[in-house]
Structure formats: structure tokens, C-alpha cells
Amino acid sequence: MDSGHQNVVVMRHGDRIDNFEPLWTEKADRPWDPPLVLDGKIRAFCTGKKFSNNKLGFPIHRVFVSPFLRCLQTASEVIHAICAVDDNVNQLSSADGVVIDPSKIKVSVEYGLCEMLNKQAIRAANAPKDGDFAFNITECEAVLPEGTVDSSVERVYEELPKWEESTEGARGRYKDIIKILADKYPTENLLLVTHGEGVGTSVSAYTPDHLTVYDVEYCAYSLLQRPISNKEDESVTGSAFEVILDQGYTGILLAPAED
Structure with a gap:
């Protein structure tokens, strides 16, 4: 921890294949769960390199990730970059033979960070007919770096969540899961790899004037910070989160303020 503060980074996944190859879903066994394209992996790895080069000003201790493949692959690339043994400028993704020290970070799959399970986020034609998205935790974990x-x-x-959850319900879920995970690990800085709506909610829900997020780009991220205090019974508690907006460009576009 740095100077009695806990930091939570909430990040969107990288570039997904179905937004670049529209016919991909017609042949896919799991059309609701597209992987990243190569550019998406590179973008995620490069974002991880920013994190590892002290761009944030603090280390990431623990990662939580949505079970959707695009998020798992994004988390894998970020972790490879953060945990790389050598800072090789020629490495653009984990495919470039990145050797890591897996002891630097721990990662876990969290269903609460999943995509909004409604037609606003997932095309009805691509959703499973029986509402079963069929995620297997062991298979999800196999996508993440060994160790x-x-x-x-x-x-x-x-x-x-059940298919056809409301948008407001999903936003409430994102707000809650951020605080619950932070409260479970108050002495650690967290990275939450999720979806666009989750990143947007991390800004709108935790700013006093509930800023409106206009767009969240691939691999965009927000930063939440709060003071942490130790009580006499040795428990650790955190105050309210503040969204840190002076980090420079992070891929989150805010709607113009109304006059």
C-alpha cells in the first residue's frame, strides 16, 4: 500500500473479434463470448506495461476478472506485462516469449464483474437460447498465466446474474462488487478487468455529482482511491472512494457539463 491508501483500477477489455469480423458469430460455438483480436492483446499488454512502469504510482497486488474470454485474455496480457522478468521494449504481447515472475500478482475469476446480461450489451441472436452462458471456472482459470x-x-x-437483468440492476451490481472486493482486501491495490458499463459505473457511481460517461474505449481504465485506517482491534477499514480524474488520458470520455 502507498501512504495509507487503497487503490482500485477498473479496466475494460481489449478489442473483441466480432466488432472487426462480423461473420465470426455465424460459425462460433459460443457467439456471446468472442476472443480478442491481436490488436486487442497488444493494447492490453501495452496498458499493463504502463501499470508496471509506475504510471499509476503504486503496484497492483491482486486482479479480479470477468469470466468472459475477452476479459480473461486481457487480464492475461496485463499480468504478463506487470510480472515480466525483463523490460523488453520489443515485446508487444505474451506471444513474444514473455517470462514472468508469477509471485508478483494473484488473480481470481469473479462472476460479479461479468457483462450486462441483457440485449443492450449482448445481441439477442448471439445469446444462448436457454439463458445458460456455460462458463466453467477451471476453463476460465486455464486462460490466465500459470502460477x-x-x-x-x-x-x-x-x-x-440471470439473462435479461435490467441495465440499472447491472450498474448496481458493478457498484456493489467494486466495494465488496475492496473491503475484502483493504490492504491491497486491486485491478478489476470487466466491461465498458462496469468502467463507466465506476466513475458515475463514485463521483459526488455522478458524472455521465459518454464512452469507454478498449482497455480504458478508471482509478478509485480511498484512505485506509487501522483500528485498535487490528481490523482495517476504508473510507469512501474518490475517483481520481487527473491521471491524464485513460480512454474514458465524459459528457460535457450542462450549462
């Missing part, structure tokens, strides 16, 4: 997975963590959401 970094912490399977002992109890998930906050043991199951996915």
Missing part, C-alpha cells in the same frame, strides 16, 4: 491463479478465493457471486 498466478488464486483458486482459494471465494467468489462474491457464485452464479451469473
